[in-house]
Amino acid sequence: MTLKELNIFYELCKYNSPSVVAKRLNVSQSAVSLALKSLEKDLGVNLFNRIGKKLVLNEYGRVFKEKTYKNYTELIDAKHLFNENNLIGEMNIITSKTIGSFVLPKIIYIFKQNYPKISINKKNENSKFIVNSILEGKTDFGFIENEIDNKNIIKEKIGEDRLIIVSSDKKLKKEYFIDELFNKRWILREAGSGTREMFLNAIYDIDLPVFYETNSISEIKMLLKNPDVITCISEYAVKEEIKRGELFKIKIKNLNLKRNFYLVYHKNKIKTKIFEKFSEFIKKNLKTIQ
Structure with a gap:
């Protein structure tokens, strides 16, 4: 079953008419009927009683709606979790002790005020530990001060x-x-x-x-x-x-x-919106405290 089929099902629960649902969803009435037939085929039962031109939930339909609607709405919400205006996620970062203790705390605090739904798990370790953690895929990215030359690690200067x-x-x-x-x-x-x-x-x-x-x-x-x-x-x-x-x-x-201070990460890391937003924020605000 698909989200589209479920959406049509819940609309039919509310309006009891394929023609009304088709108009509301801007699709053809045959598309509504096909979606419902596909859903009922997957489930192996009919969900509605056909009474005249109306569709009325039967015993199966009522229990199916009760068991699925909450999960459906949560899935719909999940589709919008990661848009630009509602950034949500979790970052694991490791910083050198100097950067982690004396440079980043205030900047991270301000970032959290702007993006409260982003969770940041931060540890302070030495540079060697950070590089190894990135190579082993144990952290998203790190902040170090020393020069490194490793073909698998990208480094971006963020400050001095x-x-x-x-x-x-x-x-x-x-x-x-x-x-x-x-x-x-x-x-x-x-x-x-x-x-x-x-x-x-x-x-x-x-x-x-x-x-x-x-x-x-x-x-x-x-x-x-x-x-x-x-x-x-x-x-x-x-x-x-x-x-x-x-x-x-x-x-x-x-x-x-x-x-120099460097932001370091694995060359194969996908630059998510959260990663880009956070790294830009760090670079911008680091300049103001130097």
Whole structure:
């Protein structure tokens, strides 16, 4: 049976006349009759009593209507679920810890206000984890900072970031070469982190003495309260602490740590309306906070 046949059936239930239903649906009366015959053939029973020119529901017809009408209306509603003005769906995204903790939350909050029927499941992980999840089809798309070269992954630049060297030591006021700070206790993100990878690549010929590693940005910021501790971190992650004078940006000679933010997804991903709307929204609003 088809939705068209069911529609004609329910119209006949209401108006009892093939000619009236044909006029309402802008089809021929023979089309109405054929649809009803097809439906009754599929069910193996007659649904109406033919009384004069009227069609009146019989015992089978009444129970068929009762059992099916709710499901029919839900199917009709489902046809309109994904139109432009009524976007509904669920997105699974994984973001790097910097982007997920300090860049996207406010933007996602505003997006949810505009599109309340879109559910967003967000996790924060390191870049290596994100890339593997996309390749394995475990997430829709992700946000990372480090450069990747994988033929199966598409990356789109959505913004920029800068890594900085920070400490709570107020005495570090001049400009330094990186190895002049090796007397400090260096704390870095874990292996697989985009922040760590970029920093170590930038000082590739220098053996950095790493005192401690962690996958938590919050833990790094807590440890930075000790003036002996130093780290390389996203400017976004410590923007408020620098503004309050709790941490200080240290000037480093010959070290450029500017990087890009990327939206990444599998090359075979279908770009749904939700995907396009969300990615456009992110790109547009990211510019306003940079």
